[in-house]
Amino acid sequence: MLSAFTAIYARDLRLALRRRVEALLPVVFFIVAVSLFPLGVGPEPQTLRVIAAGVVWVCALLASMLSVANLYALDHSDGSLEQMLLSGHPGTVMAAAKAAAHWTITGAPLVLAAPVIGLLLDMSPQGLAVLVGTLLLGTPILSLLGGMGAALTLGLRSAGVLLILLILPLSIPALIFGAGAVGAVDSGISTSGHFSLLGALLIITSLVAPPATAVALRIALE
Amino acid sequence: MLFKGVNMEVRAGSAVWLRGRNGRGKTSLLRLACGLSVPDSGTVLWGGVAVRRASGYAQRCVYIGHANALKEDLTVTESLRFLAHLHGRAHDGQSIDGALARVGMASRRDAPVRTLSQGQRRRAALARLALERRAALWILDEPYDALDVDGIACVNGLLHEHLARGGSVLLTSHLSPGAAAPEMSEFDLDPFA
Numbered sequence: 425m426l427s428a429f430t431a432i433y434a435r436d437l438r439l440a441l442r443r444r445v446e447a448l449l450p451v452v453f454f455i456v457a458v459s460l461f462p463l464g465v466g467p468e469p470q471t472l473r474v475i476a477a478g479v480v481w482v483c484a485l486l487a488s489m490l491s492v493a494n495l496y497a498l499d500h501s502d503g504s505l506e507q508m509l510l511s512g513h514p515g516t517v518m519a520a521a522k523a524a525a526h527w528t529i530t531g532a533p534l535v536l537a538a539p540v541i542g543l544l545l546d547m548s549p550q551g552l553a554v555l556v557g558t559l560l561l562g563t564p565i566l567s568l569l570g571g572m573g574a575a576l577t578l579g580l581r582s583a584g585v586l587l588i589l590l591i592l593p594l595s596i597p598a599l600i601f602g603a604g605a606v607g608a609v610d611s612g613i614s615t616s617g618h619f620s621l622l623g624a625l626l627i628i629t630s631l632v633a634p635p636a637t638a639v640a641l642r643i644a645l646e
Numbered sequence: 647m648l649f650k651g652v653n654m655e656v657r658a659g660s661a662v663w664l665r666g667r668n669g670r671g672k673t674s675l676l677r678l679a680c681g682l683s684v685p686d687s688g689t690v691l692w693g694g695v696a697v698r699r700a701s702g703y704a705q706r707c708v709y710i711g712h713a714n715a716l717k718e719d720l721t722v723t724e725s726l727r728f729l730a731h732l733h734g735r736a737h738d739g740q741s742i743d744g745a746l747a748r749v750g751m752a753s754r755r756d757a758p759v760r761t762l763s764q765g766q767r768r769r770a771a772l773a774r775l776a777l778e779r780r781a782a783l784w785i786l787d788e789p790y791d792a793l794d795v796d797g798i799a800c801v802n803g804l805l806h807e808h809l810a811r812g813g814s815v816l817l818t819s820h821l822s823p824g825a826a827a828p829e830m831s832e833f834d835l836d837p838f839a
C-alpha cells in the first residue's frame with residue numbers, strides 16, 4: 425500500500441514539475457488577490473490588520489479550489505484512473521496520495537507565502553505565527569475536501585461550479601477557526617481552542633474524505 | 647441496457663475474440679470482466695468467485711483499454727514504470743528497457759509521451775504485456791488499433807507466448823487479428839443486443 429501511495433505521490437509531483445506554470449498558478453493567484461486588498465480597502469494599517477487573517481484565509485481557500493477541479497479529470501480522460509483502481513490497492517490509498525500531492529503542490533506554497541503576505545497586511549509577529557500554524561492545519565483539509573468534491577463531480581457537466589457549491593460550505597468551519605485564531609491572539613485570548621478544533625477537523629477529514637473519494641471514483645467509473 | 651443473456655467463458659490457455667457492431671457493448675463487457683463496472687443482473691466470475699471479491703484477481707488481470715493510460719508530460723519509460731510499479735510488476739530499468747525493446751520502442755524510451763504518434767502510444771501501452779511473466783487474464787480493448795504491420799506482429803507474438811504459458815485473452819478488435827494471430831474462438835455480441 426505504501427508503495428502505491430509513493431508511486432502516485434511521486435508521479436503527481438513529477439507531473440507538476442513538468443508543468444511549473446500551471447502548478448504555480450494557485451500561489452500566484454493567492455499573492456495577487458491578497459495584494460489587491462490594500463488597493464481596494466485603503467492602505468490604513470489598522471484596517472488591514474483587522475481584515476488580514478480573513479483575507480489571507482479566503483484567498484487561500486479560493487486558490488486551493490482553483491487547481492482541485494483537475495485533480496482526477498486528467499487521469500480520468502487518459503485512462504490512468506482506471507489503471508489505479510484496477511491495481512488491487514485500496515482506492516483510499518490512491519485518494520490519500522492524490523490529496524497529499526495536491527497539498528504539497530498547492531497548500532505548502534500557500535503556507536510558505538503566508539508570512540510575506542501577512543507582513544504586507546501589517547500583521548503582528550504573533551499573528552503571523554498563528555496564521556502560519558492555522559494554514560498548516562487548514563490547507564490539508566482543503567486538499568482532502570477538494571479531492572472528495574473532484575471525485576463526486578468527475579465526468580459531470582459544469583463540474584467546476586458544482587465542485588465549488590459542494591466544497592465551499594464544507595470548508596467554512598476551517599475558515600472560521602483559522603481566521604478566528606489570529607483574531608484571538610490579537611485580542612490576547614488563548615488560541616488553543618481554535619487549534620484544537622482545526623486539528624479535530626483535520627483528523628475527521630483525513631478519516632472520512634479518502635474513503636468517500638474512493639467510493640465516488642468507483643461510482644464515476646461505473 | 648446494452649445486452650442481456652450473455653453467457654461466455656474464457657478458459658486458461660485460450661483466447662476469445664469478442665465481436666459485434668459499434669455500440670453493441672463490447673467495451674462495456676470488457677469493463678465488466680475486469681471489475682470496473684458491475685452488471686445490472688448476473689455475475690462475472692473468476693475461478694467461481696465474483697471478480698470484485700476474488701482474491702488476487704487484480705494481480706492476475708491485465709486490462710488495457712481504449713485509453714493508453716500514459717501521461718503526456720512523462721517520458722515513455724516513466725509512464726511504463728509507473729504502471730508497472732502500481733500493478734506490482736517488475737519496474738527496474740532492465741525490465742522496462744526490455745519491454746520497450748520488445749514492442750520496438752527502445753529508441754523512444756526517453757521521449758515525452760506527447761511527442762509520440764498514436765501508433766507509438768499504443769505500442770508503449772502494450773509494452774506492459776511484455777512485462778508479464780505469469781499466466782493471467784489479459785483483457786484488451788482494440789489492441790491492434792493504430793498499429794502498423796510490425797506492431798500487429800509484435801502483439802501477436804506476445805499473445806502466442808502468453809497463451810503458451812497457460813494465460814488467457816479476451817479481446818475486441820474491429821479489424822481481423824490476421825493470419826499470424828493465435829487461434830481464437832469468436833463470440834458475437836450482436837445476438838444479445
